[in-house]
């Protein structure tokens with residue numbers, strides 16, 4: 001049976017106990033199981049039982065037999081785990097057929113202390129100790145490996161005075177101590193009990209369940225306070241020195257992220273009694289433990305921050321790598337993602353949420369914020385525990401590594417991608433006791449899309465499997481990536497929940513930048529300057545990252561001005577004076593001095609110019625027309641498909657579409673023709689390497705030529721990656737620079753503007 005390790009002769013390892021397999025009980029032959037019914041003719045084996053258990057009704061399945069091995073309702077069994085080295089212990093509560101029609105039983109599980117992930121787990125456990133839990137699961141009888149013997153500590157010590165079961169004993173690996181019950185989701189325990197007093201067999205099952213329910217907490221979920229909102233009154237501060245340290249495929253927040261009290265909480269921010277959720281300082285892959293947070297009490301201001309100038313503080317807070325205090329303009333998206341995740345974690349169900357939006361619209365930031373809040377809820381005992389793992393398509397070289405990363409997050413084991421896939425398939429399609437929900441953030445999903453779309457399909461499909469408890473948050477730039485890559489039929493079957501993040505308008509970008517500047521002393525940034533930057537960015541993209549970058553650069557420029565000022569005039573104060581506060585009698589020269597050192601519209605203009613005149617921008621602008629056309633077509637292709645990788649042939653087709661559209665829409669085709677032909681007549685080359693011929697009958701442009709050499713040149717310059725030495729139609733092709741760089745460079749290019757609909 002899939003999902004069950006069938007190696008009966010293999011040695012297994014119980015948590016804390018190395019044990020031989022139970023071949024002695026089940027034998028080495030693979031005999032079929034058969035039911036034992038209550039009205040079965042008396043046999044030597046069941047006779048006594050039948051008489052003792054008068055409550056059994058005729059025809060009821062009371063046990064199962066495998067050769068000479070028999071087990072009955074209420075018996076405590078050893079089971080084989082499918083993927084790990086552990087064996088499980090559970091009490092048979094009911095016999096039944098499972099979903100696949102296999103003979104199975106519903107087990108009430110024991111849990112070993114090792115399996116309890118919560119920070120609140122007890123530390124006073126003894127060797128071989130198990131807790132009886134409130135978790136049930138149906139498992140096939142073929143997973144039964146023998147019988148377990150559970151007893152009180154006293155009984156155990158009487159039988160094994162050394163406190164250990166001798167290795168040579170037949171009981172080795174089969175004897176356990178139980179003195180408490182535990183709800184493993186809420187990590188709450190019952191009072192200590194004597195096992196022999198509370199459990200003798202099947203007739204005590206109900207009372208045992210009642211005791212567990214009464215004495216442990218079933219769920220942690222509490223309704224969040226009404227005024228709870230994603231905006232809170234605390235700030236995070238990334239240590240710039242710690243920047244840039246990333247593990248492949250896995251996002252890592254800056255190493256020494258710290259928190260400090262908000263300096264000026266905005267009037268909208270109401271203080272709630274709740275402890276703020278904070279992003280992890282080492283949130284890499286969290287393997288069976290809590291996201292790691294620095295406790296509030298130990299969060300300190302860095303000495304750098306205390307002595308920092310207003311410019312330094314502003315630069316740090318505007319940095320895209322710093323975790324913002326709040327996410328203005330994303331309140332509804334936050335609530336949507338939060339409520340979906342919270343519900344899935346509480347119900348123990350799987351779900352897949354597909355989040356799309358253009359770059360810099362706060363998708364990743366919002367998801368991380370939600371996860372931080374959920375983790376805080378876990379720690380405040382309001383939510384059941386969960387595992388979180390982040391897989392970033394940009395940071396793994398092969399999409400199949402996602403499988404290995406997920407498996408590592410679930411089990412803490414490193415295996416190859418192929419092994420991981422196999423293990424995950426088994427894990428999610430079979431019941432298992434005590435599975436903690438796992439939240440997976442799949443960022444930059446388009447990068448993970450392989451040729452056969454297997455990786456994306458699996459991650460979308462697994463949440464729907466009954467036993468997976470997998471919650472996938474897939475983040476991509478295009479809305480219809482699933483439909484494009486998986487077909488409409490499959491993607492509608494998957495039942496994804498979709499959330500779209502719209503681009504920010506200039507007012508929203510202003511609020512975002514302003515919120516990042518909250519608490520910066522010295523009033524060094526003109527509100528007009530922020531508005532100017534926000535308008536410029538919103539006109540092109542609605543990308544918060546770009547707005548923040550421009551404003552940060554403007555602060556750097558103002559800081560440099562202030563330094564020059566300081567050198568030329570020692571009397572100039574370190575913190576620049578606010579422009580309107582100038583004295584009336586100041587000379588024009590003085591006026592100039594006091595405004596330099598302050599971020600004004602002019603400073604922002606300089607920052608924007610710089611951003612558009614870096615060497616890459618200059619290079620892109622100076623490219624021959626053929627190269628520009630090819631890059632434009634590649635960008636359009638990426639934009640349309642949402643996939644980073646295309647083939648040379650795909651890009652040529654995209655160009656055809658683009659040029660036809662230009663003709664149909666009477667775009668400045670004249671200019672294009674003129675540029676292509678140099679007005680020397682049809683089909684002439686103007687020296688750019690591009691030749692455009694007209695279709696004889698239609699008069700439409702159908703065959704741009706000279707693009708092969710453009711592709712080779714662009715590859716040589718590191719602007720694109722192209723498979724193979726020479727471009728063939730199937731050669732794979734992708735951008736090696738950001739598409740926004742290309743967009744920015746060609747935005748005002750009169751020729752490209754005519755053909756590139758995106759620009």
Ligand SMILES: Nc1ncnc2c1ncn2[C@@H]1O[C@H](COP(=O)(O)OP(=O)(O)OP(=O)(O)O)[C@@H](O)[C@H]1O
Nearest residue numbers: 320324327328359360361362363364365512544545
């Ligand atoms: N509403 C917001 N408030 C404050 N900062 C924001 C907001 N939205 C985005 N940002 C900041 O903008 C930057 C980009 O955001 P983020 O990475 O979340 O965007 P994204 O939509 O995931 O982009 P991409 O698709 O390129 O990955 C980050 O520094 C983030 O903190």
